[in-house]
Each structure stands twice: as C-alpha cells, then as structure tokens.
Amino acid sequence: MSNKLGPLDGILVVDFTRVLGPPYATQLLGDLGAEVLKIEMPEIGDDLRHFAPVINGDSYTFLIHNRNKKSITLNLKKEEGRQVLYKLLEKADVFVENVKPETAEELHIDYRRLSKLNPRLICCSISGFGQEGPLKNYPALDLIAQAMSGMISVSGEDGRVIPTEIAVADFAAGIYGTLGVIAALYSRDRTGLGQHVDVSLLRSSLTILGQLAGVYLGTGRSPRPGDKKKIIIPYGIFETKDKPIVVESAGVVNWKKLVDAIGIEWLRDEKFATPAARAKNREELIPGLQAELKKKASAEWLEIFAKMGVPSAPILDLKEVFEHPHMIETGMVATMEHPKHGKLRMVGPAIKFSGTPITFRLPAPDLGQHTEEVLSRFGYNKEEVGKLRSQGII
Amino acid sequence: MSNKLGPLDGILVVDFTRVLGPPYATQLLGDLGAEVLKIEMPEIGDDLRHFAPVINGDSYTFLIHNRNKKSITLNLKKEEGRQVLYKLLEKADVFVENVKPETAEELHIDYRRLSKLNPRLICCSISGFGQEGPLKNYPALDLIAQAMSGMISVSGEDGRVIPTEIAVADFAAGIYGTLGVIAALYSRDRTGLGQHVDVSLLRSSLTILGQLAGVYLGTGRSPRPGDKKKIIIPYGIFETKDKPIVVESAGVVNWKKLVDAIGIEWLRDEKFATPAARAKNREELIPGLQAELKKKASAEWLEIFAKMGVPSAPILDLKEVFEHPHMIETGMVATMEHPKHGKLRMVGPAIKFSGTPITFRLPAPDLGQHTEEVLSRFGYNKEEVGKLRSQGII
Numbered sequence: 001m002s003n004k005l006g007p008l009d010g011i012l013v014v015d016f017t018r019v020l021g022p023p024y025a026t027q028l029l030g031d032l033g034a035e036v037l038k039i040e041m042p043e044i045g046d047d048l049r050h051f052a053p054v055i056n057g058d059s060y061t062f063l064i065h066n067r068n069k070k071s072i073t074l075n076l077k078k079e080e081g082r083q084v085l086y087k088l089l090e091k092a093d094v095f096v097e098n099v100k101p102e103t104a105e106e107l108h109i110d111y112r113r114l115s116k117l118n119p120r121l122i123c124c125s126i127s128g129f130g131q132e133g134p135l136k137n138y139p140a141l142d143l144i145a146q147a148m149s150g151m152i153s154v155s156g157e158d159g160r161v162i163p164t165e166i167a168v169a170d171f172a173a174g175i176y177g178t179l180g181v182i183a184a185l186y187s188r189d190r191t192g193l194g195q196h197v198d199v200s201l202l203r204s205s206l207t208i209l210g211q212l213a214g215v216y217l218g219t220g221r222s223p224r225p226g227d228k229k230k231i232i233i234p235y236g237i238f239e240t241k242d243k244p245i246v247v248e249s250a251g252v253v254n255w256k257k258l259v260d261a262i263g264i265e266w267l268r269d270e271k272f273a274t275p276a277a278r279a280k281n282r283e284e285l286i287p288g289l290q291a292e293l294k295k296k297a298s299a300e301w302l303e304i305f306a307k308m309g310v311p312s313a314p315i316l317d318l319k320e321v322f323e324h325p326h327m328i329e330t331g332m333v334a335t336m337e338h339p340k341h342g343k344l345r346m347v348g349p350a351i352k353f354s355g356t357p358i359t360f361r362l363p364a365p366d367l368g369q370h371t372e373e374v375l376s377r378f379g380y381n382k383e384e385v386g387k388l389r390s391q392g393i394i
Numbered sequence: 395m396s397n398k399l400g401p402l403d404g405i406l407v408v409d410f411t412r413v414l415g416p417p418y419a420t421q422l423l424g425d426l427g428a429e430v431l432k433i434e435m436p437e438i439g440d441d442l443r444h445f446a447p448v449i450n451g452d453s454y455t456f457l458i459h460n461r462n463k464k465s466i467t468l469n470l471k472k473e474e475g476r477q478v479l480y481k482l483l484e485k486a487d488v489f490v491e492n493v494k495p496e497t498a499e500e501l502h503i504d505y506r507r508l509s510k511l512n513p514r515l516i517c518c519s520i521s522g523f524g525q526e527g528p529l530k531n532y533p534a535l536d537l538i539a540q541a542m543s544g545m546i547s548v549s550g551e552d553g554r555v556i557p558t559e560i561a562v563a564d565f566a567a568g569i570y571g572t573l574g575v576i577a578a579l580y581s582r583d584r585t586g587l588g589q590h591v592d593v594s595l596l597r598s599s600l601t602i603l604g605q606l607a608g609v610y611l612g613t614g615r616s617p618r619p620g621d622k623k624k625i626i627i628p629y630g631i632f633e634t635k636d637k638p639i640v641v642e643s644a645g646v647v648n649w650k651k652l653v654d655a656i657g658i659e660w661l662r663d664e665k666f667a668t669p670a671a672r673a674k675n676r677e678e679l680i681p682g683l684q685a686e687l688k689k690k691a692s693a694e695w696l697e698i699f700a701k702m703g704v705p706s707a708p709i710l711d712l713k714e715v716f717e718h719p720h721m722i723e724t725g726m727v728a729t730m731e732h733p734k735h736g737k738l739r740m741v742g743p744a745i746k747f748s749g750t751p752i753t754f755r756l757p758a759p760d761l762g763q764h765t766e767e768v769l770s771r772f773g774y775n776k777e778e779v780g781k782l783r784s785q786g787i788i
Contacts, residue, residue: 007581020604032577047645050669051605052625053612060612061605111748130746133724139705143629143642147707150715152631152640155558161631161709163640164549164558165622171602172569172744179573180745183426186580187401187750195749206715206726207744208565210414211445211455216712217739218447218454223712228559231446235537237546237555246546246557248537251441275444311533313541315555318610318617321544321600330527332600345611350566350601351574352524354505355589356581 006033007356011185013094014039014085015069016076016109018046021142021170021201022098022126023065025177029094030068031349031358032182037088037374038066038365042073042392045367056341063364064346067336070362070370073394076107080393085109087378090118093194094181098126102137111196121194122184126177130200140201145169149205154212156225172204233278234258237315238290240298247293247305247312250275254311261308262292338363368394400427401750405579407488408433408479409463410470410503412440415536415564415595416492416520417459419571423488424462425743425752426576431482431768432460432759436467436786439761450735457758458740461730464756464764467788470501474787479503481772484512488575492520496531505590515588516578520571524594534595539563543599548606550619566598627672628652631709632684634692641687641699641706644669648705655702656686732757762788 011034015026023038023046030036040046051061075081089095097109104110104125111123125131128140135148146152146169156162180197188194206213211231215223229236232250249258255278259267266288271281278285293301298314305312316324322333322345334348341363349358371394375385388394405428409420417432417440424430434440445455469475483489491503498504498519505517519525522534529542540546540563550556574591582588600607605625609617623630626644643652649672653661660682665675672679687695692708699706710718716727716739728742735757743752765788769779782788 007577024601024604028573050646051608052669052673053609055612059608061608064608064611065604129720130724133720135720138700139648139703141642141705143640144705144707147640147709148715148718150710150712151558151560152709153711155556155560157556161638162549162551162556163631164545164560164562165606165617165619166545166549166558166562166602167604168558168560168562168602171604172566175566175569175573175602176744179422179569179576180747182573182576182580183401183745184747184750186576186583187747189580189583191749193749195747198746198748199744202720203724203726203742203744206721206741207418208560208562209712209741210418210459210561210565212559212712213741214445214453214455214458215447216716217458217741218449220713222714223559225559237557244555246537246541248535252444254533275446279446306532309533311535311538313538315541315546316544317547318544318603318606319614320616321542322610324542326523326527326529326596327600330524330597332597347600347603347607347611348597350570350593350597351577352592353574353578353581353589354592355585355587356578 004356006031006359007353008182009033011035011094012092013037013096014088014092016095016097017126018098019048020065020167021174022096022177023048024171025126025174026096027065027068028175028178029181031360033356033359034094036069038069038071039074039076039085040071040367042075042368042394049367058341063338063341063344066364067346067360068362069365070374071365071368072371072374073368075393076109078393080388080391082108084375084388084393086117089114089121091378092118092121093185094122094124096124096126096177096181100127100137101125101131115194115196119193120188122181122188122197123194124177124181124197124199126173126199128201130203131198142167142170142201145201145205149202150209151205154209154223154225154227158226159224161225168208169201169205172208173199173201176204230282231279233275233282233285234289238293240293240296240301242297245298245301245312245314247310249310249312257308258310261304261310264292334360336360336363398750400425400753401747402576403427405429405488406486407431407490408482408486410489410491411520412492413442414459414561415568416490416571417442418565419520419568420490421459421462422569422572423575425754427750427753428488430463431764432463432465433468433470433479434465434761436469436762436788443761452735457732457735457738460758461740461754462756463759464768465759465762466765466768467762469787470503472787474782474785476502478769478782478787480511483508483515485772486512486515487579488516488518490518490520490571490575494521494531495519495525509588509590513587514582516575516582516591517588518571518575518591518593520567520593522595524597525592536561536564536595539595539599543596544603545599548603548617548619548621552620553618555619562602563595563599566602567593567595570598624676625673627669627676627679628683632687634687634690634695636691639692639695639706639708641704643704643706651702651704655698655704658686728754730754730757
C-alpha cells in the first residue's frame with residue numbers, strides 16, 4: 001500500500017493469543033508495522049483456525065484476523081518449548097497472551113518471570129476478568145463478559161434482553177490491548193523499562209456502557225432494554241412505506257431539522273420542543289411520528305433527511321455494505337494475495353495515518369509455516385530444529 | 395492513585411470533541427497522563443452536558459466522560475476565536491476534533507491549515523464516515539454508523555433486527571482514535587513530524603464484525619440475526635428453573651466440559667460430537683439441552699459450570715454489576731471528589747499499567763472553568779481576556 005514505514009516498524013511482537021479479539025489486537029500491531037510471531041500449539045493451532053466458515057480447508061474468519069503474522073509451532077507445556085519461547089522473548093519488545101492468570105503461572109509465562117528475562121519487555125495480558133480479584137480465573141468468552149458487565153441486561157426491547165451478535169467485549173479488549181501496548185512502548189522510550197499491561201473483557205465492556213452507566217451511577221436505577229429509546233427521542237428503527245430505517249435526531253439542532261424535514265405542523269407543538277418535553281409526551285409523539293414516516297418510502301425519506309442533515313440511514317446487510325460505493329472508493333474492502341486462496345477480500349483498516357500508513361504485508365500463515373525460518377534466525381541449527389520436531393516441541 | 399507519571403505525561407492535547415465516543419477518547423488521553431484542554435462554544439458547551447440523567451444541574455453522563463480535562467470557552471466561528479485556538483495549537487502536541495470534514499474547512503481547523511502552523515502537531519479527526527468518499531459529509535451518529543456498517547442487520551433474533559443499546563460504533567471509534575494518536579506520538583519521536591489520524595465510526599464498526607464479516611466475505615451470504623447461534627453451539631441465553639443464564643461452550647474442549655457438567659448420556663452421542671455435527675443436528679440438540687437446563691436453578695448450574703470450567707454467567711443488571719465483590723475489589727467502581735457533587739462514582743480504567751498507571755486527577759470541568767487560567771498561561775493579559783469576553787469570543 002505504501003513504502004513508508006509504519007509507526008511500529010522495527011518492533012518485535014511475540015503473540016500467544018487465540019480466538020478473536022486478542023489475535024485481532026496483535027494483527028493491529030502487525031498492521032502498524034510490527035513483526036508478529038504467532039506461537040501456536042503443534043498440530044492443534046489457534047482454535048480460530050476451525051471457526052466457520054471454512055473455505056478450501058481454511059477458516060475465513062481466521063484468515064481475516066491473522067494477516068501480518070508469522071506462525072511458529074511451540075509446545076509451551078514442555079520445558080524445551082519454553083526455552084525456545086524465552087530465547088525469542090530476550091530479543092522481543094512485546095509479548096501478548098490471553099490465557100487465564102493461573103494458566104500463565106502453570107506455563108511459566110507470567111509477567112514476574114518474563115520481566116526478569118528482559119526488563120524492557122512489555123507484556124500484555126488480555127483476560128476475561130483481569131489479573132486480580134475473585135473472578136480472575138473464571139472461564140470467560142465474549143458472551144460471558146457481556147453478561148457480567150451488564151451489557152446484555154440493557155440490550156433488547158421492551159424489557160426483554162437480546163444480546164448483540166457482535167463480539168463487543170472481545171474486540172473492545174483487543175483494541176484496548178493494542179492501545180496499552182503502544183502507550184507502554186512510548187513510555188519505555190523515556191524510562192527504559194517495560195511493564196505489564198493488564199486488560200480484561202469485563203473492564204473493557206464496563207467502560208463503553210456510556211449513557212447507561214450514567215443512568216445507573218447517577219440515579220441508582222438499573223436501565224432496562226428499550227430504555228434508551230425513552231431518553232433519546234427519536235432514536236431507533238422506524239417503519240416506512242416499504243422497509244425500516246433508523247433515525248437518531250434527538251439533539252436540539254437535529255430535532256429542528258427533523259421537524260422541518262417532515263414538515264408537519266403538530267410536531268412543532270411546545271409539548272415536543274425540548275428533550276425533556278419529548279420524553280414526557282413520548283406515548284403521543286412516537287406513534288404519531290411513526291404514522292408520518294409510514295406515508296413515504298424509505299428512499300424518499302432518506303433523500304429528504306440527507307438533504308436536511310437529519311441523521312438517518314438504511315439498515316444495510318453485509319452484501320449491501322461491502323458493495324456500497326463509499327466502502328469501495330475509500331478502500332474499506334481490501335484485498336490480499338494468498339498463495340492458496342488467490343485474492344482474499346478483507347475489511348480495510350479503521351485508522352488512516354497520513355504519514356505512517358497501515359500496511360497489509362503478509363497473508364495469514366499456515367500452522368507452523370515460519371517455524372524453521374524464525375528458529376534459524378534465533379540461532380537454532382538444522383540438527384537442533386530436527387530434534388525439537390521429533391520431540392513434538394515444534 | 396499513584397505518584398508515578400502516566401505514559402503521556404507532558405503531552406498537551408487540545409480537544410474540540412462533543413457528545414460521547416470522541417470525548418471519551420480525549421478523556422482516555424487525559425487518563426494516560428496528558429493535559430487536555432477542552433474547547434467549548436461559549437454559553438452552549440458540549441451537547442453531552444444536557445444528556446440524561448441530569449443531577450443537581452449537571453449531566454452525570456457528561457461528568458463520567460470528561461474527567462482529567464480543563465474547559466475553555468472559545469467561539470471558533472469567529473476569527474478572533476480561531477486566533478486563540480491557533481495560539482494553543484502552536485504549543486500543543488495533539489488536536490482532536492469530531493466535526494464533519496466540510497465543517498472543519500469552514501472553521502479553518504482542517505489538517506492542511508493546522509499542519510502549517512505546527513508541523514509536529516498530531517491531528518485526529520473522528521467522523522462518521524471518514525475524510526474521503528461520497529459519504530464524508532453525511533450526518534452521522536452512533537446508530538447511523540451501526541446501520542450502515544451492517545452491525546444492525548446481524549443483531550436481533552430469528553431474523554428480526556434489534557440494535558444493541560450500547561454505542562458500539564461511537565466508542566470503538568473513540569478508542570481507535572486514542573490508539574491512533576499514541577501511535578502517531580510514538581512515530582513522531584523518530585520522524586520529528588506530526589500527521590493526520592483519520593478515524594471513522596463506520597470503519598471502526600466494520601473492523602469488529604468478526605466472524606460475521608468472515609461469513610459474508612468467505613461465502614457471499616449476508617448473515618441474519620440469530621445466525622451466530624446456528625454456527626456457535628451452544629451460544630446464547632438459556633432458561634433455567636428460575637432465571638436465564640448465558641452459556642458459550644462451543645469449542646472442542648469446552649463442549650466436553652459442558653457434557654461432563656450436565657452429565658446426561660444422550661449429549662455424548664456422535665451426532666453432537668463436533669461443531670459441524672452440532673450445527674447439523676441443532677434442531678434436536680438445542681431444545682434437549684434447554685430442557686435439561688430447566689431442571690435446576692441458575693445458581694446451581696452456575697456453581698457446577700464454574701467448577702467444571704464451562705463458560706457461563708448470570709445476566710447481571712447494572713446494580714448487580716457495580717455491587718459485585720469482584721468489581722469493588724478490583725477498583726472498577728472508582729470515586730472522585732467533585733466540588734459540587736461530592737463523591738462521584740465512575741467506571742474504573744479498562745487498562746491497568748504496572749509501571750505508569752492511569753490516574754483520575756481532575757473532575758469534569760464546569761463550562762469555561764479554566765478559560766482565564768489557560769489564556770493567561772498562553773500570554774493573554776487581563777485586559778485582552780476581558781475584551782474577548784465582551785465580544786463573546788470566550
């Protein structure tokens with residue numbers, strides 16, 4: 001994409017993460033220019049390699065979350081495997097793992113041990129519940145963190161909970177992990193020291209509750225599914241003559257734009273003039289507004305709303321999203337050449353840097369594809385590599 | 395919380411963001427040690443100041459998303475206001491804004507102008523649709539980005555769409571913005587140059603679609619609400635004798651743990667042994683599993699599951715979350731002293747740094763609370779400040 005260097009060019013990351021959000025975190029470090037060595041269990045590999053959909057023997061979900069990485073097989077349950085890991089970590093800048101704290105201890109990859117090996121090393125642990133507290137070793141996945149952070153309790157409609165299908169907790173923790181690593185790198189340039197960066201799915205979820213946390217912390221009342229529509233008016237899905245659209249036009253200026261766009265006199269009534277007034281007279285306002293929106297087709301409304309600056313949108317499915325001219329023109333559908341799959345389509349980067357762009361350099365690796373290349377770079381000769389292989393270490 | 399310096403100690407951020415995700419981004423920069431000067435329109439201020447719930451005249455949602463900031467009123471629609479801003483930016487390291495690209499041009503705060511003023515300045519734009527492409531000036535808020543990224547189209551149940559009430563697009567963009575700024579700071583230490591960091595709610599949403607993007611990009615089929623439960627089995631909410639719990643135990647190892655924990659022979663059948671087999675025989679498996687879970691109370695199941703390592707959890711409401719011993723013991727419920735509100739409860743940090751901890755130093759500011767203090771530091775004398783005030787510039 002560019003021959004400029006990424007912000008993390010020259011940084012070596014050893015990545016012992018599995019599944020979704022944490023491997024996404026290390027992919028982001030790779031996107032930013034770091035070299036990422038992905039450690040996987042011999043023969044088994046990252047669980048994500050088996051996630052649907054599987055295309056030509058590879059998980060497409062794995063392929064789009066593990067670019068810019070090299071794969072090394074290494075059995076960390078054996079002492080000889082750990083010795084290889086330690087050799088990598090002596091030279092590495094960053095180590096990222098997502099095992100439970102007790103598993104990190106069992107595998108001898110806890111921060112206390114690793115910091116002695118290399119005091120400049122930044123260790124990032126992405127776990128369900130963090131490195132401390134009574135739940136620290138409780139088994140966690142995205143849905144578990146969503147349930148225990150209250151995220152599920154506030155989502156759904158009319159008081160009935162329905163969780164989102166987006167792995168919000170997992171990805172939030174992943175992005176926070178990347179952020180934490182870069183902040184620690186920045187800090188290391190001044191202090192000369194690495195540190196431990198502790199990120200949890202639970203804490204990550206809590207920080208993005210937003211206004212719903214505001215409601216509980218400010219009033220002591222737990223919000224319920226559908227409450228957001230009661231305090232932000234109008235907010236949500238509305239029917240039109242043909243298909244539903246979303247409208248979020250609750251601010252002072254946006255409400256005026258909406259009223260002008262719809263052009264119906266009764267909406268100008270004093271009883272709907274302020275957010276508080278709309279909340280109070282919601283039972284009258286919403287059905288009336290819904291009835292007006294039913295009178296025109298979605299395309300008509302969206303054109304009027306766009307012209308008047310009313311925040312509104314169609315509900316696109318993923319095919320419509322990825323074929324949208326805006327996505328194509330702005331590079332949101334990126335392609336990479338893969339030796340087995342040919343042109344792989346993937347989601348482009350979230351951040352665009354004018355000076356040090358993100359680059360997609362390596363397609364997702366096969367299991368253990370780079371074991372020998374990397375081990376030889378770290379001083380292992382052919383005989384030693386052969387021995388490690390025959391012992392099931394790599 | 396600590397007298398160690400944060401990773402961004404010494405960094406000066408000028409913050410022209412409003413509402414939720416972007417002010418959260420600059421709060422994060424403040425949490426990490428930066429000094430953050432929040433620019434607000436005189437008399438009006440950030441819209442978030444009016445968001446529910448309002449307690450003693452202040453929005454609690456504002457209070458928990460604007461700590462570690464100083465507030466300066468400044469009318470950027472007037473040339474004299476811009477001149478003050480430019481004076482701040484000559485000394486600043488970072489500028490963050492979340493207006494539309496055309497508004498940035500109108501206000502003369504676009505990157506091209508600002509980079510001439512201070513080539514070391516890092517400018518971060520957090521917008522709905524990014525700095526380029528046909529939708530760049532389309533009005534956007536969280537729900538709009540969720541609709542246009544496909545996020546809403548995949549959430550809900552049994553094919554019916556129901557958006558999450560979490561402002562996922564807004565917060566994802568906010569956290570990416572912080573990440574981008576720190577990466578640019580790290581890079582600046584090597585290149586000597588600032589750059590433009592362009593983050594959009596739309597792109598941020600697309601990158602966290604996860605497996606659902608995998609399904610579309612790998613097969614060309616757009617996933618529908620409820621599909622995730624069909625490919626990850628078991629995944630979701632299950633009824634018990636008293637109240638619902640969540641279970642996500644679909645991996646090879648976790649499935650075995652679940653079968654052992656429930657202890658029912660028919661679950662060991664070959665037809666449920668692999669993820670693919672469970673997907674195929676889902677119509678038989680799920681109702682059977684649901685019937686078994688109905689036989690015991692939630693607390694019983696959760697105790698059994700925790701002991702066996704099955705990922706499962708109660709669906710906590712926010713009161714249960716914030717009163718949970720784990721949250722209290724690990725500092726997830728932080729308190730800050732506020733001159734007007736006394737002890738303010740807020741959500742603790744998502745990231746814990748062992749060496750350079752996050753600190754909560756300043757409570758959210760009143761509108762314009764620090765205007766005179768900051769202006770005097772930047773060389774404005776009393777007379778000049780008085781003149782700016784009488785002209786409605788500050």
